[in-house]
Amino acid sequence: MNMEDLWTLEGLLLDKNNDGVPDGVSLYIDLPDNLYPLGLLDFMVRVGLETTALSFNFFEFTNQKVVMSFEKNETETRASFESGKLHIYYTSEEALSSLLSSIAGTELRENLVKDNAQSSITSISDIWTLSGFGYLQEASPQQHLNINIGCEKWNKQLFKATCNFAARLGLVSTSITLPIAQNKNAEIQFIIQQHNQSFIEVPKENIIQLNGSLDQCANMMEWLANERSWKENGVLGAWENAFHYAHFKNKEETMLEVKWDNPSEIELAEKHLESLANNQIQKVEVYVSEPLEIRSLLKNKWSEKYKNIQEITVRSSFKPGFHWIKEELIHQIPANAKKIKIKVKEHHLENSLELPIRWIQELYPIDAIIENETSISKENVQFELDNQLKHTYEVVTLLDDGTVYHLGSLDVECSKVPYVDGERFAAPTTSCIVFSSETGKAVMHFPSDRERFYQFYLTDFLPQLLDGIGEIKGEKGLTQPLFDQMEVEVWMSEEEERLSVNEERTSPLEALYEDIYFNTLDYFEDLGTKLIGKPYIAVGAVVPIMHVAKGENPRASIKVTKWHQLNKNEVKTKELFFEKNVPTKVRLEVNGHIDLWDIDELLTMWEQTKIDDTTVPNSVLVDYSFRGRPIHVIEKYLPSNEQFDNPLKMTLFKPTVLIECAHHPNEVSSNIAVHRLLERLESNNELLKKINIVAIPLANPDGHYLLKKLTKEHPEWKHHAARYNAVGLEFAHIRYKNTIFGESNVLPELMKRWAPDVVIDNHGIPAHEWVQPFAGYNSPPRFPVSYFIPSAKIYGIGRYSNELGTDVARENLEKIVKDMSEIYETTNIPKQNEYWRSRFRKYGHDWLPEIFPLEVHGNINFYKERIVTPTYSAVSILRYPEWVAADIISEVADEVVYGDVLEECVEAQYLFNLSILQTVSNSNVDMKRNGNTLYRERPLEITIRGEYI
Ligand SMILES: [Zn+2]
Structure with missing residues (x-):
C-alpha cells in the first residue's frame, strides 16, 4: 500500500x-x-x-x-x-x-489558492473562536495555518497533549504550512517554556506562551487542546463578557417630554354649523375622520339641532371615495347591473407626493367589497383614469339591457401638508363642510384630528427634538443613534374596521402610525443629506402607540429617552493563571488598562449583567442583541458524533446554505417556517448527505420583543416600528463594523465560520393596504417602488455583483428560480400569486409599471433588477462575489397575520427555502488539493435539479 x-x-x-x-x-x-x-x-x-x-x-x-x-x-x-x-x-x-x-x-509547495485568510491572535480568547483558530478579519472559504510550536523539554503527557492540539489545528484549517516545529519564520509562535508560575500569555500579537513546570505545561496544554469558546459551550473568553456587554446595564434618561391636546374635529364642525344657523341651507355634507357609528350619531344630532338645513350627510374624510361607495352607492346599484365603471380624476398637483392614480388607490379594495355585496364580480368593476373629469369620481353602471345608469359623483377636498423634507408636500383628504344652496356651493375646511396632530409633530415637536439631540457629530446618526427611544402615544376617535376582503381594514390610526414612523426616518435622512452629505440612518427607536378613543377629544404625549454614546470595550485576555490545572486568575486589558482579576469574580459580574439566560439545545450562541437577548444559531449537518468538528471544513466537502429569519420581526412567518424545515431535517436527513444548513431563526430578538408589546393592542397592524433593532437601526447597514449592536455581528460571524455558498434572507411585506396620507398616500417616498398593496403571496429577489462572478451568479439564480417555479406547481401558491398579481396590476402596474414593477417567472415573481434589489455593501454576495454563489431574499405577505393566512405564508416560505436547498444539494462539489492545500472552485455552479428528495 x-x-x-x-x-x-x-x-x-x-x-x-x-x-x-x-x-x-x-x-x-x-x-x-x-x-x-x-x-x-x-x-x-x-x-x-x-x-x-x-x-x-x-x-x-x-x-x-x-x-x-x-x-x-x-x-x-x-x-x-x-x-x-x-x-x-x-x-x-x-x-x-x-x-x-x-x-x-x-x-513546500507554492500555495495556489490566493485568498487564504490568515487569522491573528492578540488575546488568549482568540485561540479558539467561532471561526476556528485565531481572529479572522474577513470571511473566506480558505483558512491557512502557519504556526511554530517550540518547546525545549518534553514529557510524555505534554507531548501527547501537543499532538492533540496539532490535530485540532489541522482540523480547523484548509491549508497548512509545514513543519510546525522548528520553524522560526512561522506567523504564529507558540512557545512552551519552563517557569515558576503556571500561566498562558499572549505577550505580543501572534505569540502564545505556555509557562510553567513540565507537568503544569502538560496540564495547560491539555486544557487548551480541549477548550472551546464560551459561544460553543466552552469557557474560553467567558470571563471577558461583563466588559463586552457592559451596556446591558444602560439606564434610561428622559430627554424630552411633550403633551398635546386639541378640540375634536366634531367641535370644529359644530362651530361652522353654528355660524350659519341663521341661513337657510339646502344641503350640507360634513366630512370628518370618525368611525361610522359616530358619524351616524352626528347626523341624527345635527339634523335635530339645525332645522335650517334641509339635508345633512356626514361622510368619512379618510378614503372618502371608498366610504362613499361602500356606505351610500352600493345599496343603490340596480339588481340588473352587470358592470360598474368608476371614472377617476387623474391627480396632478405640482410637487405633491401623490401618484397620478392616488384616487384609484384610495378606492382600494372597493371592487372586492362590491363583489361581496352584489352580484357583480370584481373584474366587472373597472376604473377609468381621466384628467379632464369634472369630479373626483363619477360612478356609472351598465345594466343588462345595455342602458347606462349614473350612480353618482363626488368631489373630494384636500389640504396641503408639507413633507418632512420641506420641499415637497402631501395633499391628504381633509375634513370639511360643503354647503349647497341655490346660489351655489361653499366649502369650509378644517383639518382632521390626525392632521392637526401631524402638523404639530412636524412644525412644533421635531424642532424641539433637534434641540434636545444637540450637536450631531462623529458617528452620531450614522452608526450611533441620535436618541434611544421615542414613544409617540396618541388617543383619537377614528374608524377601526376589519373589512370583508382578505386582511384588509380601514384604519386611519394605523396610517398615522406609519406616517409618524417612516416620515421621522425620512426627516433625519434628509437632514443628514443636507448637513453632511450623508443620510442620518441611525435615528433611535420610533415607537408610535395608538389608542382608538371613540368620541373623545384628541390628545398625545411624546417621550424621548437619551442615547448615551457607547463604544465597544476593547477587551484582551493577556495572561491566564492556573491553579490545580484550572484557570483561576486572568490579566485583562480593557481599553488599554490592565488589571488582574479573579475569574470567579468576573463570572459573577457577568451573571449580574446578563438579563436573558435562554438556552437552546444544540445551538451556537453567536452574540447578544443590544438589549441583551441571546441570538442562537442552529447548524444542521450529518452528525459525526466526534468531539470536534469544523464548519469551514464541512463547507469544503459540501455546499452550505445559510438562512436568516425574522431580521424584521413584524414579518412573522419565516421563524415558524424555518423551525418546520429544521424539524423535517430532524426526521429525514437525506438532504444533509449533500448539504449543510445554518439557520438564524430569530435574527432580531429586540425587534421581536417590541412586536409582542405592540400587537397586544393592535394585533393585525403591520407594525413597521418593530422592523429594526432596539434603537431603530437597520442593523444590516452596520454589519462588518466594530459595534455594540450584537445582532449585526451574527451574519458576519457565520460568514467566517461557514463561508456559505448560498445565503437566504427571509422577509415579508404588508398583508393589507399600506397607506400614508401625509406622505402621498402611497407607501413612503423613500422606496423607489410601491408597496401599497402586496404584489404576490410570495416573491423572490436575487442579488449579485455587477463586477465579479456575475455569469455564474446569474445562471445560478436562473436555475434556482426555474426549480422553485416547478416546486410551487403542485401547491396552491401559483393561484394565490396570480390573485395578488392581478390586484397589483389593477391598482398599480397597469397604470404605472415602473412604480409597480412585475417580473414574472412561471409561478413566482422574481426580481433581479437593481431597482428592487438592495445594494449596500454588507450584502453577502456583494462583499464576497468571489465565492458566494447566490444571495436570495424571499418576501411573503405576512405583516402581521394569523391562522390560515399565516399558515399559507409559512408554507410559502418553507417551500421557498426547501426548493433552494434541493437545487443546491444537487450541485457537484469537487474538493481539490494542491500540496497541503485543500480547496474547491468557488463560486459554486448550481446544476439543474435531479430528483426531489
Ligand atoms: Zn424585511
Whole structure:
C-alpha cells in the first residue's frame, strides 16, 4: 500500500455516516516512552487537515483501523503501511522526526489558492473562536495555518497533549504550512517554556506562551487542546463578557417630554354649523375622520339641532371615495347591473407626493367589497383614469339591457401638508363642510384630528427634538443613534374596521402610525443629506402607540429617552493563571488598562449583567442583541458524533446554505417556517448527505420583543416600528463594523465560520393596504417602488455583483428560480400569486409599471433588477462575489397575520427555502488539493435539479 493511501478512507480516515465525507480519524499511536519526534506534530496537523471531525483518542487503544508503531533499528529509517499497520523503523529520534514530517508532506509547495485568510491572535480568547483558530478579519472559504510550536523539554503527557492540539489545528484549517516545529519564520509562535508560575500569555500579537513546570505545561496544554469558546459551550473568553456587554446595564434618561391636546374635529364642525344657523341651507355634507357609528350619531344630532338645513350627510374624510361607495352607492346599484365603471380624476398637483392614480388607490379594495355585496364580480368593476373629469369620481353602471345608469359623483377636498423634507408636500383628504344652496356651493375646511396632530409633530415637536439631540457629530446618526427611544402615544376617535376582503381594514390610526414612523426616518435622512452629505440612518427607536378613543377629544404625549454614546470595550485576555490545572486568575486589558482579576469574580459580574439566560439545545450562541437577548444559531449537518468538528471544513466537502429569519420581526412567518424545515431535517436527513444548513431563526430578538408589546393592542397592524433593532437601526447597514449592536455581528460571524455558498434572507411585506396620507398616500417616498398593496403571496429577489462572478451568479439564480417555479406547481401558491398579481396590476402596474414593477417567472415573481434589489455593501454576495454563489431574499405577505393566512405564508416560505436547498444539494462539489492545500472552485455552479428528495 502506498503511503498516500494513509490519508484516505482506506487509510486512517472514517466516513461513519456514509456521505462520502471523512468525518473521523481511526488511529492509535503506540508511542514509546521518552520518544518525542517533532515530526509527529506535523503528522498530527496533517491528520486534522484531512477530516471534518475528530476526537482525541490517538493514544489509547480502542480497536482503531490504523495502528502506528515504532521500532528502533540500526540501519535504516523507513515506514511501511500494510493491513492497517503503520510501522516505522528508525535509527534516531531525529531521523524519525524527518520521516514523519515527510509523510505529512513537508515539501513546500507554492500555495495556489490566493485568498487564504490568515487569522491573528492578540488575546488568549482568540485561540479558539467561532471561526476556528485565531481572529479572522474577513470571511473566506480558505483558512491557512502557519504556526511554530517550540518547546525545549518534553514529557510524555505534554507531548501527547501537543499532538492533540496539532490535530485540532489541522482540523480547523484548509491549508497548512509545514513543519510546525522548528520553524522560526512561522506567523504564529507558540512557545512552551519552563517557569515558576503556571500561566498562558499572549505577550505580543501572534505569540502564545505556555509557562510553567513540565507537568503544569502538560496540564495547560491539555486544557487548551480541549477548550472551546464560551459561544460553543466552552469557557474560553467567558470571563471577558461583563466588559463586552457592559451596556446591558444602560439606564434610561428622559430627554424630552411633550403633551398635546386639541378640540375634536366634531367641535370644529359644530362651530361652522353654528355660524350659519341663521341661513337657510339646502344641503350640507360634513366630512370628518370618525368611525361610522359616530358619524351616524352626528347626523341624527345635527339634523335635530339645525332645522335650517334641509339635508345633512356626514361622510368619512379618510378614503372618502371608498366610504362613499361602500356606505351610500352600493345599496343603490340596480339588481340588473352587470358592470360598474368608476371614472377617476387623474391627480396632478405640482410637487405633491401623490401618484397620478392616488384616487384609484384610495378606492382600494372597493371592487372586492362590491363583489361581496352584489352580484357583480370584481373584474366587472373597472376604473377609468381621466384628467379632464369634472369630479373626483363619477360612478356609472351598465345594466343588462345595455342602458347606462349614473350612480353618482363626488368631489373630494384636500389640504396641503408639507413633507418632512420641506420641499415637497402631501395633499391628504381633509375634513370639511360643503354647503349647497341655490346660489351655489361653499366649502369650509378644517383639518382632521390626525392632521392637526401631524402638523404639530412636524412644525412644533421635531424642532424641539433637534434641540434636545444637540450637536450631531462623529458617528452620531450614522452608526450611533441620535436618541434611544421615542414613544409617540396618541388617543383619537377614528374608524377601526376589519373589512370583508382578505386582511384588509380601514384604519386611519394605523396610517398615522406609519406616517409618524417612516416620515421621522425620512426627516433625519434628509437632514443628514443636507448637513453632511450623508443620510442620518441611525435615528433611535420610533415607537408610535395608538389608542382608538371613540368620541373623545384628541390628545398625545411624546417621550424621548437619551442615547448615551457607547463604544465597544476593547477587551484582551493577556495572561491566564492556573491553579490545580484550572484557570483561576486572568490579566485583562480593557481599553488599554490592565488589571488582574479573579475569574470567579468576573463570572459573577457577568451573571449580574446578563438579563436573558435562554438556552437552546444544540445551538451556537453567536452574540447578544443590544438589549441583551441571546441570538442562537442552529447548524444542521450529518452528525459525526466526534468531539470536534469544523464548519469551514464541512463547507469544503459540501455546499452550505445559510438562512436568516425574522431580521424584521413584524414579518412573522419565516421563524415558524424555518423551525418546520429544521424539524423535517430532524426526521429525514437525506438532504444533509449533500448539504449543510445554518439557520438564524430569530435574527432580531429586540425587534421581536417590541412586536409582542405592540400587537397586544393592535394585533393585525403591520407594525413597521418593530422592523429594526432596539434603537431603530437597520442593523444590516452596520454589519462588518466594530459595534455594540450584537445582532449585526451574527451574519458576519457565520460568514467566517461557514463561508456559505448560498445565503437566504427571509422577509415579508404588508398583508393589507399600506397607506400614508401625509406622505402621498402611497407607501413612503423613500422606496423607489410601491408597496401599497402586496404584489404576490410570495416573491423572490436575487442579488449579485455587477463586477465579479456575475455569469455564474446569474445562471445560478436562473436555475434556482426555474426549480422553485416547478416546486410551487403542485401547491396552491401559483393561484394565490396570480390573485395578488392581478390586484397589483389593477391598482398599480397597469397604470404605472415602473412604480409597480412585475417580473414574472412561471409561478413566482422574481426580481433581479437593481431597482428592487438592495445594494449596500454588507450584502453577502456583494462583499464576497468571489465565492458566494447566490444571495436570495424571499418576501411573503405576512405583516402581521394569523391562522390560515399565516399558515399559507409559512408554507410559502418553507417551500421557498426547501426548493433552494434541493437545487443546491444537487450541485457537484469537487474538493481539490494542491500540496497541503485543500480547496474547491468557488463560486459554486448550481446544476439543474435531479430528483426531489
Ligand atoms: Zn424585511
